[in-house]
Amino acid sequence: MRIRVVDIAKEFGRTGALRGVSLAIEDGELIALLGPSGSGKTTLLRVIAGLEAPNAGRVYFGEEDATALPVQKRRIGFVFQNYALFKHMSVRDNIAYGLHVLRGAARPSGTAIRKRVDELLDLMQLSGLGDRRPWQLSGGQQQRVALARALAVDPAVLLLDEPFGALDARVRKDLRRWLRQLHERTGHTTVFVTHDQEEALELADRVAILNSGKIEQVGSADEVYDNPASAFVMSFIGDTSSIPVAFDGARASYGGEPFEAPFEGHRHGPGRLYVRPRDIAIAPPQPGLLVGRVAKVHRTAAGRRAQIAIGDSETIVEAEIGIDQPLHEGERVGVRLLKVKAFAE
Amino acid sequence: MRFRQQSALPGFGLAFGYTLFYLGFIVLLPLAALVAEAAGLGLRGLWAAATEPRAVAALRISFGLALAAAAVDSMFGALIAWVLTRYRFPGRRLLDAAVDLPFALPTAVAGIALATLYAPNGWIGGMLAGLGIKVAFTPAGIFIALVFVALPFTVRTVQPLIAEIDRSVEEASATLGASRWQTIRRIIVPMLAPAMLTGFALAFARAVSEYGSVIFIAGNLPYVSEIAPVLIVIRLEEFNVRGATAIAVIMLALAFAILLAINAIQSWGRRRFGHA
Amino acid sequence: MPEPPTQPRRPAAVTTERPGVRALLIAAVVVFLALFLILPVVVVFAEALRKGVWVYFATFRDPDAQSALRLTLTVAAIAVPLNTLFGIAASWAIAKFAFRGKTLLITLIDLPFSISPVISGLIYVLLFGAQGLFGPWLAAHGIKIIFALPGIVLATVFVTFPFVARELIPLMQEQGNTDEEAALTLGAGGLRAFLTVTLPNVRWGLLYGVLLCNARAMGEFGAVSVVSGHIRGFTNTLPLHVEILYNEYNFAAAFATASSLTVLALVTLVVKTLLEIHYGEALARPART
Numbered sequence: 001m002r003i004r005v006v007d008i009a010k011e012f013g014r015t016g017a018l019r020g021v022s023l024a025i026e027d028g029e030l031i032a033l034l035g036p037s038g039s040g041k042t043t044l045l046r047v048i049a050g051l052e053a054p055n056a057g058r059v060y061f062g063e064e065d066a067t068a069l070p071v072q073k074r075r076i077g078f079v080f081q082n083y084a085l086f087k088h089m090s091v092r093d094n095i096a097y098g099l100h101v102l103r104g105a106a107r108p109s110g111t112a113i114r115k116r117v118d119e120l121l122d123l124m125q126l127s128g129l130g131d132r133r134p135w136q137l138s139g140g141q142q143q144r145v146a147l148a149r150a151l152a153v154d155p156a157v158l159l160l161d162e163p164f165g166a167l168d169a170r171v172r173k174d175l176r177r178w179l180r181q182l183h184e185r186t187g188h189t190t191v192f193v194t195h196d197q198e199e200a201l202e203l204a205d206r207v208a209i210l211n212s213g214k215i216e217q218v219g220s221a222d223e224v225y226d227n228p229a230s231a232f233v234m235s236f237i238g239d240t241s242s243i244p245v246a247f248d249g250a251r252a253s254y255g256g257e258p259f260e261a262p263f264e265g266h267r268h269g270p271g272r273l274y275v276r277p278r279d280i281a282i283a284p285p286q287p288g289l290l291v292g293r294v295a296k297v298h299r300t301a302a303g304r305r306a307q308i309a310i311g312d313s314e315t316i317v318e319a320e321i322g323i324d325q326p327l328h329e330g331e332r333v334g335v336r337l338l339k340v341k342a343f344a345e
Numbered sequence: 346m347r348f349r350q351q352s353a354l355p356g357f358g359l360a361f362g363y364t365l366f367y368l369g370f371i372v373l374l375p376l377a378a379l380v381a382e383a384a385g386l387g388l389r390g391l392w393a394a395a396t397e398p399r400a401v402a403a404l405r406i407s408f409g410l411a412l413a414a415a416a417v418d419s420m421f422g423a424l425i426a427w428v429l430t431r432y433r434f435p436g437r438r439l440l441d442a443a444v445d446l447p448f449a450l451p452t453a454v455a456g457i458a459l460a461t462l463y464a465p466n467g468w469i470g471g472m473l474a475g476l477g478i479k480v481a482f483t484p485a486g487i488f489i490a491l492v493f494v495a496l497p498f499t500v501r502t503v504q505p506l507i508a509e510i511d512r513s514v515e516e517a518s519a520t521l522g523a524s525r526w527q528t529i530r531r532i533i534v535p536m537l538a539p540a541m542l543t544g545f546a547l548a549f550a551r552a553v554s555e556y557g558s559v560i561f562i563a564g565n566l567p568y569v570s571e572i573a574p575v576l577i578v579i580r581l582e583e584f585n586v587r588g589a590t591a592i593a594v595i596m597l598a599l600a601f602a603i604l605l606a607i608n609a610i611q612s613w614g615r616r617r618f619g620h621a
Numbered sequence: 622m623p624e625p626p627t628q629p630r631r632p633a634a635v636t637t638e639r640p641g642v643r644a645l646l647i648a649a650v651v652v653f654l655a656l657f658l659i660l661p662v663v664v665v666f667a668e669a670l671r672k673g674v675w676v677y678f679a680t681f682r683d684p685d686a687q688s689a690l691r692l693t694l695t696v697a698a699i700a701v702p703l704n705t706l707f708g709i710a711a712s713w714a715i716a717k718f719a720f721r722g723k724t725l726l727i728t729l730i731d732l733p734f735s736i737s738p739v740i741s742g743l744i745y746v747l748l749f750g751a752q753g754l755f756g757p758w759l760a761a762h763g764i765k766i767i768f769a770l771p772g773i774v775l776a777t778v779f780v781t782f783p784f785v786a787r788e789l790i791p792l793m794q795e796q797g798n799t800d801e802e803a804a805l806t807l808g809a810g811g812l813r814a815f816l817t818v819t820l821p822n823v824r825w826g827l828l829y830g831v832l833l834c835n836a837r838a839m840g841e842f843g844a845v846s847v848v849s850g851h852i853r854g855f856t857n858t859l860p861l862h863v864e865i866l867y868n869e870y871n872f873a874a875a876f877a878t879a880s881s882l883t884v885l886a887l888v889t890l891v892v893k894t895l896l897e898i899h900y901g902e903a904l905a906r907p908a909r910t
Contacts, residue, residue: 071519071635078520084513088535098521349720355811360714367707375744378754382747428650442894446658449886451840453860454879457867458661515636554737556843574739593740600735
């Protein structure tokens with residue numbers, strides 16, 4: 001099912017949670033809504049679901065204008081961060097709920113419902129737990145029940161609101177992988193909200209990055225990582241260091257001193273250069289390079305990093321260095337930027 | 346396990362000792378006297394006094410009307426609790442405070458007010474008399490008084506639960522296609538059921554014991570509109586302490602049974618919902 | 622780790638009833654409460670003032686009314702402090718310590734709520750009445766408990782002793798021991814910790830409990846009716862006086878007297894509401910009324 005939102009605006013009181021958001025979601029796509037707290041990503045998800053009504057704009061499910069359609073009729077599956085399982089029902093009854101509330105001819109027979117629940121228990125690797133109560137299950141299991149419940153009515157689109165937010169890091173990783181496999185098997189159009197960029201980049205076909213109620217960029221993981229559309233996207237995705245510079249055509253200067261900065265296009269006036277730790281090389285200090293002092297060298301899971309204070313020590317850049325690279329704190333070094341992006345702020 | 350876990354805080358001995366002394370003197374001693382008196386009657390004496398026709402009638406009237414009043418209060422109580430907790434409207438706080446009126450108002454005051462209100466020349470009694478309905482001095486009057494007296498119990502037991510309902514569960518139900526009515530019936534009511542039952546039991550216990558609010562509106566005709574507590578007082582005035590004690594013992598036995606039932610309901614509720 | 626909450630969101634419209642249904646339900650509730658709860662209170666004042674303001678105030682000049690008032694105040698002045706002391710002691714023991722039999726203790730404290738007030742009076746008659754356990758001994762020593770002040774005090778104490786305890790126990794339990802333990806580590810003795818840490822923490826619950834206890838102590842009818850003997854001018858409390866006036870068809874005086882008790886009840890409710898508005902968290906609401 002293709003989903004389109006056009007110019008959605010939503011306010012709570014006087015704070016605008018969404019300001020003119022438009023997005024097109026392809027059929028069968030797994031797309032992540034990524035952004036910091038307060039960016040509006042959950043609000044957008046809830047508008048798509050029909051749990052919130054937008055103040056302006058339209059929502060399309062396929063060709064149909066669904067803006068005024070109540071949530072019950074949208075055929076969505078929604079998974080909440082805190083699972084929202086029905087505590088007074090067994091796992092079976094939870095999963096079967098959407099089928100039980102169907103009315104008249106649409107409602108399948110008891111046997112058919114039972115069969116469907118068994119299928120889903122299998123799919124979710126919850127076989128044998130059907131008669132338990134939700135609180136008897138672990139967090140990861142409960143979330144899988146919530147997912148099964150959402151899938152039971154064969155929804156047109158699956159919406160997940162920070163589905164792994166309440167789980168341990170380890171369980172989160174496992175479920176992430178598992179969700180991707182599930183998606184490949186079932187092929188539902190899936191939209192999920194997260195503030196964890198690693199999760200978004202690992203799972204999603206495309207990522208929509210939101211900030212303060214607006215979409216900053218939509219693209220694949222490679223696109224948003226390698227070609228960020230704005231300073232916000234660049235600093236939100238992956239680690240970044242930023243250097244305040246003055247642009248003059250194709251050249252940049254820091255503290256009055258020009259240096260090598262391979263950015264695209266021509267710019268004028270003040271701005272910032274953004275660079276990833278991997279794209280910095282440490283060299284002996286020389287003219288044409290930024291020069292600074294090594295402030296700190298520390299170990300990371302992947303290797304080593306050095307923090308270098310440029311120029312008058314106010315700007316710190318972080319560079320990846322080899323495990324064996326001899327670098328001492330206090331040493332004066334030159335910083336070569338291999339790849340940078342330039343933005344106005 | 347020893348009697349008490351060690352604690353850094355002092356004063357347990359003093360506080361606990363005083364508590365036990367107080368309870369012993371004020372509560373246990375008099376209750377022991379009751380038990381002794383009942384024992385003195387012997388099981389047969391108790392049974393004879395309890396099955397005496399007027400006592401049976403009084404107990405039947407007390408329990409029957411209390412049951413009906415508690416049932417009505419349970420239903421309206423849940424509705425009132427829902428409206429007061431979930432909706433915002435002018436005067437809500439005032440109404441919420443008003444629910445405690447039967448609890449704060451002296452029973453005698455409530456009694457004469459209700460009697461006057463429902464008397465044939467009263468504001469409501471007068472209107473009903475026009476329709477040929479008599480309330481004061483009939484069992485119907487007792488019923489009205491009991492509904493008044495027991496209402497706070499049914500509202501206040503359910504209110505905290507309604508306030509704690511996780512809205513995302515209601516949203517989940519909606520996303521799964523349930524209409525609002527289905528959500529209420531399948532999700533919300535089962536969640537509130539233990540509290541509603543507890544409220545019913547508490548309301549029933551209160552209604553059965555009620556005296557002051559009822560005696561003015563009741564009429565107190567033996568076998569017709571005489572409740573058990575009134576009969577106890579009459580027996581005392583006749584210096585028939587035994588008769589009074591017998592009825593009292595039965596009422597206490599019932600109160601005890603209700604307390605047990607409440608505990609059972611609450612552990613059932615905890616089992617069903619995991620943690621209550 | 623779950624991210625911090627975003628700005629507070631109004632509950633979604635899907636989680637409430639249609640506006641028409643809401644309006645209907647609100648109307649039903651308002652009518653029910655007005656009819657069953659508020660109207661009786663209005664009646665009290667309407668009937669009290671029926672014969673005019675002079676007659677209203679004349680009621681309180683009647684000597685029997687005044688002695689009833691004195692007796693009621695005396696009983697409350699004895700019962701309420703005693704019960705407050707008990708409430709503080711009991712809640713200290715129950716809330717701050719772990720020991721076996723706690724549930725039994727709490728059940729005992731809740732007992733008066735399950736017993737008919739008439740029975741509450743009966744048990745003291747059984748103990749101290751003429752035919753009672755101590756009856757002969759008391760008669761021999763010329764001590765009157767039943768049909769006299771001590772009996773009334775005892776019955777009132779019995780009926781109202783749970784109030785302060787029931788307010789304080791959940792409150793103290795919720796607050797835990799950490800504040801007191803902190804005071805102890807800083808060198809405070811037990812009593813000092815109690816006076817300077819515990820009491821201030823529970824002051825609003827304590828106030829509310831005392832108010833409730835007082836309202837019930839002054840308004841108690843059934844239990845006192847059984848032990849008092851209804852001796853005019855001597856063993857009639859205010860509620861009993863109301864009954865006498867009413868049974869003599871002296872309605873205006875009965876309601877005038879009743880109105881004073883009603884004002885007390887209303888004041889109690891107003892204070893409770895104010896306390897809840899300003900100190901909501903400071904008053905743990907018990908699960909049962």
